Amino acid sequence: MTHDIHIIGGGMAGSEAAWQLAQAGYRVRLSEMRGGAGGDVTAAHRTTDLAELVCSNSFRSDDAESNAVGLLHQEMRTLGSLIMREADAHRVPAGSALAVDRDGYSGGVTAAIAAHPNIDLIRERVDTLPAGPAIIATGPLTAPLLAQAIGAETGEESLAFFDALAPIVHHDSIDMDICWRAARWDKGGADYINCPMTKDEYLAFHAALIAGEKTEYKEWENVPYFDGCMPIEVMAERGLDTLRFGPMKPVGLDNPKTGRWPWAVVQLRQDNALGTLWNIVGFQTKLKHAEQVRVFRMIPGLQNAEFARLGGLHRNTFIKSPVLLDPTLRLKSAPHIRFAGQITGCEGYLESAAIGLLAGRFAAAELAGDVISLPPPTTAFGALLAHITGGADVATYQPMNVNFGLFPPLELTKKTGKADRKRMYSARAREHLGEWITALPVHPRQPVPQPESV
Known part of the structure; x- marks a missing residue:
C-alpha cells in the first residue's frame, strides 16, 4: 500500500489519529515498536496491544454537564472517536466515571485498527524524523534515538524528560481578603498572589508536609531529585527553616494588612493567559492527591481552594508545545510533522486521545487542500488545544488535564453557584461545537464503511 501519511506511536493518540485519517479515506502507515522483530518493549507496558492503559483503567468522570473531562468525552463521541467507541463497548461499573475492562478495550482498539483497509499496522521502531507527512505520537516513553532526533530538530532545551508539577488553583477560589498581589520588593508589577503565614501556621503546615502520605516512584521512572524540581516535602525534611529560606521566604513582601513581613509566604504565579x-x-510534590488537597488548604487564603491540577513528579517526555507548534499542531521548523498526545504536554488518557483526534482531522483537511478550521476555544477540544499551542506560560509549561479553568471566562455574577457555572460552561461548549461542526467543509473523499466493533 502507498501511504498518504506516517503515524509513529500506537498509543491512544496515535491510534485515534490513524482512525480519523483512515475514516476520511487516507492511507496510513502506523508504526508501533512494541511487538516488532527486535522485541522492543517499554518498561511501563505489559502487552503489545495498541492504546494500552499503563496505569488506571478509569477515563475519569463521564458527566458532560458539570465536568470538563466528561464534556470532552461527549465531544469525542460526536466526532466519531474510536477510543470512545471501544471504551463504551468495554465499560465496567464505576458510578459516574467511565472505567473499562483494560484488556477488552485495548484488544478492541487493536482489532479495529488491524482490520481497517486504509491502515497498515507495522511493528517497527522509528529512530529518525520522517521526511514526508507525519504525526509523532510516541508518548511519555519515546525511544531514545527518536527523542534525540526530536531534540536535534527543536533544540535540547525544548525537550523535557520529567514532569515537575506544582498544584494549580482556580483563581476564583482564592480568598483575596487574606491574600494580596505584589512582587518581592515591589519590583515589577503585582505579579504574584501572596498567602501569608504566622509562625504557628507555618509550624503546623511544615509538620503536615512531613507527615503526609507520599506516592512511590514506579520502578521504571528513575526520577532524580535535582534543585529545579525538589519536592516540597523533601525540602521540609531538610530542616525546620529550609522552606522559609526557599520557596516560602517572606523577605521583601510587606503584608498591606499588617505593614510587616509575614513569618512565611506561599506565592502563586499566573499560569495561563486568561488569568483563570x-x-x-x-x-x-509526591504527596498523594487527597493529602495535597488537605495539606495545601491549610495555607491561609487557600482554605477553599479548587485545584485544576495537583502536583507530582514523574518521568515523561514532552516538548515545549507553545513555542514549537503552530495552532494546528504542526512543528514550526518542520511543518510536514505534527505532534499529538502526551508528548505535546497534555495529561491524561482522554486528553491524549483528543489531541490525536484533532491532529488526524487537521492532517486530513491539509491533505484534502481544505482550510483548517480550529475548534472554538469555548469547547473542550478548543480549550485544550489553545492551552497546548499558546495559552500556557511558556516559562513554566507543564502537562495539564482539561479543566474549566482553560475555557474563556463566562459573564457571571457573585450569585452564580459553582454547579450552575459548570453547567453554563458545558451548555456554551455544546452550542459552539455544533456550530463549528456545521461549518466544516464536506470532505471530498467518501468515508469507508466503519468496520464492525470486534
Missing part, C-alpha cells in the same frame, strides 16, 4: 489559573510556586 495560578500555580503554587515551588510546590512540586
Whole structure:
C-alpha cells in the first residue's frame, strides 16, 4: 500500500489519529515498536496491544454537564472517536466515571485498527524524523534515538524528560481578603498572589508536609531529585527553616494588612493567559492527591481552594508545545510533522486521545487542500488545544488535564453557584461545537464503511 501519511506511536493518540485519517479515506502507515522483530518493549507496558492503559483503567468522570473531562468525552463521541467507541463497548461499573475492562478495550482498539483497509499496522521502531507527512505520537516513553532526533530538530532545551508539577488553583477560589498581589520588593508589577503565614501556621503546615502520605516512584521512572524540581516535602525534611529560606521566604513582601513581613509566604504565579489559573510556586510534590488537597488548604487564603491540577513528579517526555507548534499542531521548523498526545504536554488518557483526534482531522483537511478550521476555544477540544499551542506560560509549561479553568471566562455574577457555572460552561461548549461542526467543509473523499466493533 502507498501511504498518504506516517503515524509513529500506537498509543491512544496515535491510534485515534490513524482512525480519523483512515475514516476520511487516507492511507496510513502506523508504526508501533512494541511487538516488532527486535522485541522492543517499554518498561511501563505489559502487552503489545495498541492504546494500552499503563496505569488506571478509569477515563475519569463521564458527566458532560458539570465536568470538563466528561464534556470532552461527549465531544469525542460526536466526532466519531474510536477510543470512545471501544471504551463504551468495554465499560465496567464505576458510578459516574467511565472505567473499562483494560484488556477488552485495548484488544478492541487493536482489532479495529488491524482490520481497517486504509491502515497498515507495522511493528517497527522509528529512530529518525520522517521526511514526508507525519504525526509523532510516541508518548511519555519515546525511544531514545527518536527523542534525540526530536531534540536535534527543536533544540535540547525544548525537550523535557520529567514532569515537575506544582498544584494549580482556580483563581476564583482564592480568598483575596487574606491574600494580596505584589512582587518581592515591589519590583515589577503585582505579579504574584501572596498567602501569608504566622509562625504557628507555618509550624503546623511544615509538620503536615512531613507527615503526609507520599506516592512511590514506579520502578521504571528513575526520577532524580535535582534543585529545579525538589519536592516540597523533601525540602521540609531538610530542616525546620529550609522552606522559609526557599520557596516560602517572606523577605521583601510587606503584608498591606499588617505593614510587616509575614513569618512565611506561599506565592502563586499566573499560569495561563486568561488569568483563570495560578500555580503554587515551588510546590512540586509526591504527596498523594487527597493529602495535597488537605495539606495545601491549610495555607491561609487557600482554605477553599479548587485545584485544576495537583502536583507530582514523574518521568515523561514532552516538548515545549507553545513555542514549537503552530495552532494546528504542526512543528514550526518542520511543518510536514505534527505532534499529538502526551508528548505535546497534555495529561491524561482522554486528553491524549483528543489531541490525536484533532491532529488526524487537521492532517486530513491539509491533505484534502481544505482550510483548517480550529475548534472554538469555548469547547473542550478548543480549550485544550489553545492551552497546548499558546495559552500556557511558556516559562513554566507543564502537562495539564482539561479543566474549566482553560475555557474563556463566562459573564457571571457573585450569585452564580459553582454547579450552575459548570453547567453554563458545558451548555456554551455544546452550542459552539455544533456550530463549528456545521461549518466544516464536506470532505471530498467518501468515508469507508466503519468496520464492525470486534
